[in-house]
Amino acid sequence: MDTASIPLLSALWLGILTSISPCPLASNIAAVSFIIKRVDRTSYVLSSGILYTLGRVIGYTVLGILIASSLLSIPQTSYFLQNYMNKLLGPILVITGLFLLEILTFTSFGFSFSQKSTARLQDMGIVGALPLGILFALSFCPISAALFFGSVIPLSVKSGSNIIFPSVYGIGTGLPVLMVAFLITAGIKNIGSIFKKITLFAYWMKKTTGVIFMLVGIYYVLTYIFYLSLL
Amino acid sequence: MWNKLCTLILCSIIIGFCSVNKTTAESGKIDAGSVGVKETSGKFVAYYFHGNFRCNTCRKIEQYSRESVELYFSEQLKAGDLTFKVINTDEPENKHFVEDYQLYTRSLIIAEFKDGKQVKWKNLAKVWDYLNDKEKFYEYVKSEIQNYLAQL
Numbered sequence: 551m552d553t554a555s556i557p558l559l560s561a562l563w564l565g566i567l568t569s570i571s572p573c574p575l576a577s578n579i580a581a582v583s584f585i586i587k588r589v590d591r592t593s594y595v596l597s598s599g600i601l602y603t604l605g606r607v608i609g610y611t612v613l614g615i616l617i618a619s620s621l622l623s624i625p626q627t628s629y630f631l632q633n634y635m636n637k638l639l640g641p642i643l644v645i646t647g648l649f650l651l652e653i654l655t656f657t658s659f660g661f662s663f664s665q666k667s668t669a670r671l672q673d674m675g676i677v678g679a680l681p682l683g684i685l686f687a688l689s690f691c692p693i694s695a696a697l698f699f700g701s702v703i704p705l706s707v708k709s710g711s712n713i714i715f716p717s718v719y720g721i722g723t724g725l726p727v728l729m730v731a732f733l734i735t736a737g738i739k740n741i742g743s744i745f746k747k748i749t750l751f752a753y754w755m756k757k758t759t760g761v762i763f764m765l766v767g768i769y770y771v772l773t774y775i776f777y778l779s780l781l
Numbered sequence: 782m783w784n785k786l787c788t789l790i791l792c793s794i795i796i797g798f799c800s801v802n803k804t805t806a807e808s809g810k811i812d813a814g815s816v817g818v819k820e821t822s823g824k825f826v827a828y829y830f831h832g833n834f835r836c837n838t839c840r841k842i843e844q845y846s847r848e849s850v851e852l853y854f855s856e857q858l859k860a861g862d863l864t865f866k867v868i869n870t871d872e873p874e875n876k877h878f879v880e881d882y883q884l885y886t887r888s889l890i891i892a893e894f895k896d897g898k899q900v901k902w903k904n905l906a907k908v909w910d911y912l913n914d915k916e917k918f919y920e921y922v923k924s925e926i927q928n929y930l931a932q933l
Contacts (some may be wrong), residue, residue, distance in 0.1 A: 573836055629886035633871070639890065692832075692839050692886045696909045699885035751933050 557705050564697045564724045565722015573691035576766045578645060583755075583762040584682055585652075585731040587675070589738050590752035598679035599731055602734050603724030607685020607717045613688070614706055614716030624703065628695045635689040636774040642685065643767030646678075650760030688722060691700065694723075825863045825929055828890045830878060833871040842892040842908050845869060845915060846889045849922040857930060889922070891929050903929070 569578060581602055588594035616622045648654040658751065690698065706715035738755070742748030772778045827850050829843045850858070850865045857863040870878050882890050882902060886909075892902035905925050911918035 571838070573838065624878045624885050625883050629832075629870070629879055632834075632886075636834070692834075693909075695886040696906075699907065701904050729861050774834055777835075779835060 557709060557716055558714070561702055561705060561718040562722040563655075564701050566725055568694045568719075568724040569720075569723045570755055573693040574686070574689075576769050577639070577686045577689065578730075580611075580763055580766040581682065581686060581727045582731045582734065583759040585727070586735050586738070586758045587756055588752060589742075589750050589755045592735065592739075593734050594676055595731060598676040599724075599728045601676065602677035603716050603721060603728060605680040605685075606687040606724050607683075607720035609684040609687030610702075610716040610720040610723075611713055613698075614703065615701055615712050618707065618712035624699050626691065628699050631688055631690045632692070632695055633767060635685070636691070636770060639644040639685065639689050640770030640772075640774060643763045643770060645767075647760045647763030647765075647767055650763055651757060652760075659686050683724070687723065696703045722741040822893055825857070825926075826892050827863065827865045827879070827926060828882075828888075828892065828893065829865070829867045830870050830882070830884055830888050830890065831867070832869065832887070838912060842887060842889065843911060845912075845918045846908065846922060849919040850926065852919065853923045854930070857903060863926070863930065891926055893929055 585598045585602055587598070613622070613627070617624060617627065633773065645654065684688055698716075702715055702719045706712055709715065738751055739748065742751045797843075827846065829846050831839055831843065847865060847867075850863070854863050858865070868875050868878060870876060870884065878884065882888070882904060884890075889905040889908050890902055891905060893900050903925065905922060907921055909917060911921050
């Protein structure tokens with residue numbers, strides 16, 4: 551693709567390319583399952599999808615600004631994020647999975663909430679999509695590092711705009727995830743309405759999200775901490 | 782029962798973290814050609830840099846790079862004018878390569894040396910663009926290295 555003539559579209563395309571590459575497949579599966587966690591309420595799916603993409607946009611934009619202002623060097627940042635963020639991601643996903651499955655609860659740590667507060671806390675669960683997006687954006691793998699540091703940042707520097715290119719790239723990385731999330735939501739809603747059991751589907755979706763988070767977390771632990779070649 | 786399961790999982794993760802450095806050192810020994818920039822004997826060196834985490838795409842870049850170098854530059858390899866080195870930048874003694882060549886991901890670098898000292902180098906960053914076209918990948922590596930070797 552000619553990156554000089556349509557730079558913004560290039561940044562968007564680079565984002566899509568990052569997202570559909572095999573490297574971030576595991577984190578994308580976790581993201582989709584998180585977004586469609588409340589499959590019974592389309593507004594929740596929409597909000598968490600937007601928040602997840604916004605998280606990615608924030609992650610890349612902040613990084614782009616810090617690099618452009620020479621506060622961070624590209625080699626050090628790229629290697630630091632590739633080496634440490636992925637190691638951190640595994641345990642975080644496993645622990646989040648344990649919370650989603652309610653194996654771990656806040657009461658296990660001595661906190662107690664009223665029923666009303668617990669319900670409010672669960673509603674706030676969608677806000678978790680934002681840090682999830684930031685975390686996944688910063689967990690670079692070799693392909694995303696090549697595309698972001700090798701193509702998006704040079705495009706950004708060349709154009710003199712340090713915010714717009716990383717942001718558009720972030721939107722690009724979120725788009726395939728959003729698309730898959732909405733397709734699955736539509737599918738489940740259709741099947742759910744046929745069998746009139748959407749609430750039951752929603753109940754199991756939350757459990758499934760927990761299991762997926764645990765599995766993806768274990769995959770990250772095995773791949774990035776123990777360096778086992780699983781894929 | 783759940784509490785025991787949680788404790789077991791969390792302990793495994795902590796043990797995993799603690800064993801990272803040990804694992805890093807062990808896995809690094811497998812295929813690293815740990816040669817410093819100033820210690821090389823050849824006139825031209827094609828470096829492929831990787832880390833402890835080896836993705837399939839990265840292995841493909843290494844394979845194509847090695848194949849194209851061996852296919853087009855077998856004479857220079859035999860004569861010792863060109864060397865192909867695979868280096869793990871996660872090994873402590875190889876970390877300097879990251880700054881030396883401003884690396885940000887798995888990369889193929891061609892470098893020229895005179896009297897044991899490096900005079901110039903280039904990151905063949907487009908290897909990432911030609912991943913899905915083996916012939917273009919080969920052609921790219923061939924022409925870039927040929928430009929360097931033309932001075933021989």
